[in-house]
Amino acid sequence: MKQDQRLDTRDWDLQLPAPAKLNLFLHILGRRPDGYHELQTLFQLLDHGDQLNFRQRLDGTIHLAPEFPDIPLESNLVYRAARMLQDASGCQHGADIYLHKHLPAGGGIGGGSSDAATTLVGLNHLWQTGLSKAELCELGLQLGADVPVFINGQSAWAEGVGEQLQAIELEEKWYLVLAPNCHVSTAEIFSNKSLTRDSSAITVAAFLEQGGQNDCQQLVSSLYPEVAETLNWLSQFAPARMTGTGACVFASFADRTAAEAIFKQKPEHLDGFIARGIQESPILALL
Helix, strand or coil: CHHHHHHHHCCCCEEEEEEEEEEEEEEEEEECCCCCEEEEEEEEEEEEEEEEEEEEECCCCEEEECCCCCCCHHHCHHHHHHHHHHHHHCCCCEEEEEEECCCCCCCCCCHHHHHHHHHHHHHHHHCCCCCCHHHHHHHHHHHCCCHHHHHHCECEEEECCCCEEEECCCCCCEEEEEECCCCCCHHHHHHCCCCCCCCCCCCHHHHHHHCCCECCHHHHHHHCHHHHHHHHHHCCCCCCEECCCCCCEEEEECCHHHHHHHHCCCCCCCEEEEEEEECECCHHHHC
């Protein structure tokens, strides 16, 4: 604990955001021979998320604070990303990293993936390892299918397992995001035999005209009553949808005032936030 406090109060070389994302839709087209799923989705980045502070070390050690009791250090995506970059680049430097965690785990809003992406981009810059964005995305994909979209730093149409990205200009909207009190395992949902895996492929134009659905939503709602209840509550005010494999639920509004009016009425047991949809991650301008 004393070490964590020391890391939190010292000067930092870099302070970078790790923005959240929403899946505006999620279609699962089928399962590949390697066990992964072919999908289509539209990633909307948000102006809300975690923050990571970095300070270079010369001894090769990676210090991550604070401690997360439920996650062994070797399993933490931030720590894994830092070690992976060291191994891939041959860099002998280390880093002190402090993670200011605001996004819920298991929420489907990309918290861990965004943290890993910011770590790869931030340490690549700090250590001057010189890896290209494509090389960082290749590393990031080993950590999670959502990591490349955060490395690219743009709201994007995605295919494949989520790594085939096409930047897309989206109409600016404000999003009310609610977090039911449950943790949904992506692996559990994608391995469930009841998951729909036969959606037809659509085009960007077709989605923008007709919309789409989240193929995981019905299954997750049946397994997690908290998600179903949150969807039902928010649907009273606007079309509501689950993001990713859950558990977070969202609705879009034309302006912040409209979103805030609904947010003030939310049940007390629900956490959440209001955020603006953005085209580019702030990290692109900072580095």
